[in-house]
Amino acid sequence: MQPAVDITELYAAHRLSLVRLAVLLVDDIASAEDVVQDAFAALARRPGAIKDPSKALAYLRVSVVNASRSALRRRRTARAYSPPHALPPPTPEDTAVLAEEHREVFVALHALAPRQREVLVLRYWSNLSEAEIAAALGISQGTVKSTASRALAALEKIMTTTSGKEQR
Amino acid sequence: MSTDIEARLRDALAARADLVRHEDLTPLATVVPLRPRWQSPWVLLATAAAVLLVLGIVVQGVGGRERSDRIAPQPDGPTLEMPADVGRDWKADDLSRPARVDLDGDGVREKVQFLSEKTDDYAGRVRLQTTLSSTGEESWGIAELTSTIGVTARGAIDADGDGDEELVLPWEDLAAVGGAGHPLVFDLRDGLLVEMLAADPDLLQSGDVAVPGSQTEFYDLVHEQDWWIKGGQVWSSRSVNAFARGNMTLLRPESIVLDTWRWELGDDGVLRPTDQGCAEDSTVEGRHDCDGDQADSLPAVQPAATDTIGIGGEVALDDGGLGYRARVEDDGSGGTLVVDGPGADGLVYALSAPDPRVSTVSPTYLVGFDAASVYVASAADPAVAEVVAQTADLAGLVALRPVGDVPLGTGSDSDGRAYRTWLTKAGAVVTVVEAEDGSWDSWQWARVGGTDIAALPTGRVCFADVTDPSSVARC
Structure with a gap:
């Protein structure tokens, strides 16, 4: 029995958007590509999941979020157990071409806890409903x-604080 | 509601994401072969024969050592299985990544390749293939994972403290909701990569592990478990308390206390849990060491949603952005609920409650998809509590049917125990039932199939004043 959905087609159709999702979570494009590659590999291990395009995409999205979290956790471990909030902001190269107002938001975003960042990215970039985010993250609505x-309150507070410091 | 910060965030995320373009992505091969390739039955037969022959020769036990790669068999030790020399012609999957591990402890990390057995379902074995830097000799091991695609090591550890590293691969149960699995640890012994054993494998599992005998009609109880690598060691955790799981719902407090263990590898090739410790896992903050307050956070029974509308009222429901509106019209004999919004164009439901009160917060926990839901109480009869939700085909509204032993509403049960029900601002319907000692058993309602809802336990709590959910406290 052939699968109804060709994983190659899924790959062609969704790789870029998934890498974009991952880059918002893990900071850099190389890690993001790894994360997405792992997600497709995981999907390929579940032949049943590729019979339904919508389920396959949802599965890929969950995989990307989980793998991004794992990547950040591994990175934290490699950085001598720095606490969760001590993740460094994106490198200047990553965000140099962002407009200043966007860069400020993005730096603040990376000061949030991973779960907070995931929720904000899924809500305000992926445009998922609360129910979909709850399903993706395995938490309640x-x-x-x-x-x-x-997270929004923390984001605003960080940006206000940062802005205040810069003005002084 | 869209605020300035939301707009700024949305714009910034879009701008950052747009920086990644197709041309920035690394050109890669197809993810996996899409169809099983034809394989000669003669090749299969020959391979099977070779496997049987080799297994018959080399399966034997090995035991204690001074250094793990220079060991002599120990007659009384547990039996480790030496890897068969199969799969020399297997190929590394395109998505597999070699591991770099100092297996022989000479300060140089060996490159371990993962060669996948070719099977129709990608569920074959994986040969761990390397050349030891200290001797130039070939070494190998065999791993049985759930998939031969994209094999990647989780990391390297030195669980026996002998200066060389063990290789850790993740075994993952791909069918488990939320993920489940355990680590496979390979140590260099007698020149081969041998899979180590675990003294208490149940403690080395990850995922939601059911408490034996806890299954009821609507839920069972599970411990949350996990394993990870930190500081060159394997660690695992299990929640101190068990939580109710029913119909894809797991009701756990926001922060839970975990027992943790570090796993130490003995000379006999057995991993044993040691250094029992404590950690807390927060759904927001993640996992961290205990800070002294070693208790799960309280069940989410408050704050209560108190804003309602009655007959003649209309409100944009607080439903997490789903966008539904509700109003209660006077139909002469009582109230009629009318709901508008996505997929709901003036859906109506005749309310039976006297002087009905519709909460401005939707009980969204009780709807498994994007649909309207409304919590109805009565200003005239405190016993009334009802959840009305859009049907699965979105064509109408229906009252969800409470099933099970826990009553929905407020009153006293047949045993004379008081119970109270309310809706939280987060959209959860909560019922607390008085216990004998003055404490209260807390339950949260969950959809258990069709239009049925059942109460799942969330813990025992105390109230200074049970009519004020904000007075909840630990007992």
């Missing part, structure tokens, strides 16, 4: 809502 709310 209520937690999605509260996490998003706290």
Whole structure:
């Protein structure tokens, strides 16, 4: 029995958007590509999952989020157990071509806890509903809502603080 | 609601994502072969015969040592299985990445390649192939993973502290919801990469592990478990408490306490849990060492949603952005609920509650897809609590049917125990039932199939005043 969906087609259709999702989570394009490659590899191990395009894409999205979190965790471990909030912001090369107002947001975004960043990226870039985010992250809708709310507040606070320091 | 910070965030994310273009991506080969390739039955037969022959010769036990790669068999030790010399002609999968591990402890990391057995379902074995830098000799091991595609080591450890490294591969249960698995640890012994054993394998599992005998009609209880590598060691964790799991729902507090273990490798090739410690896992902050307050956070029973509308009222529901509106019209004999929004164009439902009160917050926990849901109480009868939700085909509204032993509403059960039900601002319907000692058993309602809802346990709590959910405290 042939699968109804060709994984090569999925790869061609969604690789770029998934790499973009991953780069928002893991900072750099090389790691993002690795993460997405792993996600497609994981999908290929589940022949049943590729019979339904919508499920396959949802599966890929979850894989990318989980693999991104693992990549960040491995990176933290490699950096001598720095605490979760001590992840360095994106390198200047990564964000040099971003407009200043975007760069400020992005630096603040990377100061958030991983789960907060995931929720914000899925909500404001992937445009997922709270139910879809809850399913993707394996948490309740209520937690999605509260996490998003706290994350936005934290983001604003960080940006305000940073802006204040720069002005001084 | 769209605020300035939301708009700025949306723009910044889009701008950053747009920096990644097709031409920036590394040209790569196809992810996997899409169809099983034809394989000669003669090749299969020959391979099978070779496997049987080799297995018959080389399966034997090995045991203790001074250094793990220079060991002598120990008659009384547990039996490790020496790897068969099969798969020399297997090929590395395009997505597999070699590992770099100092297997022989000479300070030079060996390159370990993962050669995949070719099978129709990609569920064959993997040959770990390397050349030892200290001797120039070939070494190999055999791993049985759930897939031969994209084999990647999780890392290297030195669990026996002998100065050389062991290779760790993840075994993953690909069918488990939320993921599950355990590590496979390979150590260089007698010049071969031998898979180590675990003294208490249940503690080295990851995923939601069911508590034996906890299965009920609507839920079972599970411990959350995990394993990871830190500081050159394998660690694992298990939640101290077990949590209710039902119909794809796991009800765990936001922060839970974990028992943790470091796994030490003995001379006999057995990993044993040691250094029992404590960690906390937060759905927001992730996992970190215990900070003194070693207790799960309280079940999410508050803050309660108190804003309602009655007959003649209309509201944009707080439903996480789904965008539904509800109003209660006077139909002469009572109230009629009318819902508008995506896929709902003036859906109506006749409310039976006297002087109905519709919460402005939607009980979104009870809807498994993007659809309207409404929590209804009564200003005239505190016993009434009802959840009305859009049907799966979005064509109408239906009252969800409570099933199981826990009552929905407020009152006293047949045993004289008081119970109270309310909706939280997060959209969860909560019922607490009085226990004998004045504490309260907390339950949260979850969809258990069709239009049925059942209460799942979330823990025991105390209240200074049970009519005020914000007074909840640990008992």
